[in-house]
Amino acid sequence: MQYEEKYRVYVEDIERALERALPESDAPYRSVVQAMRYGVLGAGKRVRAILLLEFCRACGGSWELAMPFACAIEMVHAYSLIHDDLPCMDNDPLRRGKPSCWKAFGETAALLAGDGLLTKAFETASGSTAPPDRALAALQILAQSAGDTGMLGGQVIDLEYENRPMPEELLMRMYGQKTGALLRAAVKIGCVLAGADENKIFFADQYAQKIGLAFQIVDDILDVTGDEQALGKPIGSDQESGKTTFMTLYSLEEAQKQVEALTDEARRLLDKFAWEDEFLCTLTDRLAVRKN
Ligand code: GRG
DSSP states (O other): OOHHHHHHHHHHHHHHHHHHHSOOOOSTTHHHHHHHHHHHSSOSOOHHHHHHHHHHHHTTOOHHHHHHHHHHHHHHHHHHHHHHHSTTTTOOSEETTEEOHHHHHOHHHHHHHHHHHHHHHHHHHTTOOSOHHHHHHHHHHHHHHHSTTTHHHHHHHHHHTTTSOOOHHHHHHHHIIIIIHHHHHHHHHHHHHTTOOHHHHHHHHHHHHHHHHHHHHHHHHHHHHOOHHHHTSOSSHHHHTTOOOHHHHSOHHHHHHHHHHHHHHHHHHHTTSOOSSSHHHHHHHHHHTOOO
16 A cells, blocks of 8 residues: 555544544533544544554554554644643644634633543543553553653643743753653554563654654744644744744754654664554655645
């Protein structure tokens, strides 16, 4: 299967599974279900879910047992974007090319939709038919990557350094938590669900660390050089809120070189796995030159 075709199949399968996990509701609380669905369905590159499914398959696991976790990680990711856009955080009106959740549903509904998605993520993941010891280990990885030791902690560092310079060491730590933690969780969960050995998990984690940093640097570059329409969210927001980013510390050329170097290292780490095709190599390359 060609790259584009496989990517499309992945996105459609993930979308269907998310639809099943988040059905329309006619309950008295349906307004929050609508906001949850708005936040997670119909858009997004699905990078985290695809990484999880690909690594699970490369380690001999099946899609069926990994899909609940693939949905869960997209729900956690969507929750973080919904909350990140709130007026009390980044105050962003646009996300994924449409009004952000709070703009469409109001602040209270968006706050609750984020809470609802975070909770639904664990409900959905716990429905996996993976052996209980693997499922439990995967749930722990997901929780740790989302909470204070992971994404949430990264968000706190980010917010606390608005309008004041952040030392480079702390910036790298913040990136590792805010952006890297969920990507690392995705590949590790894929491996763990398939019963991969420690060696494989280590190499997958190394790979995710490389693409995680590259992913964030690209995000910083796009915030300066990107096109709002292609990006689906406002550009220039980092500078507006006085944030230190890779682009305040390095030139565009240096940032691009760093992305290329990290992408090369990540690709080399993929050699440690027996892939059925070139899909993940191509995805790794495409992430480095993404426009959204
Ligand atoms: C509110 C706890 C909490 C955390 C928020 C993820 C996050 C932390 C903030 C979002 C802002 C941001 C730029 C984060 C860096 C990670 C990143 C580039 C997210 C966007 O991920 P994509 O590009 O998004 O995979 P799509 O829309 O494709 O799913």
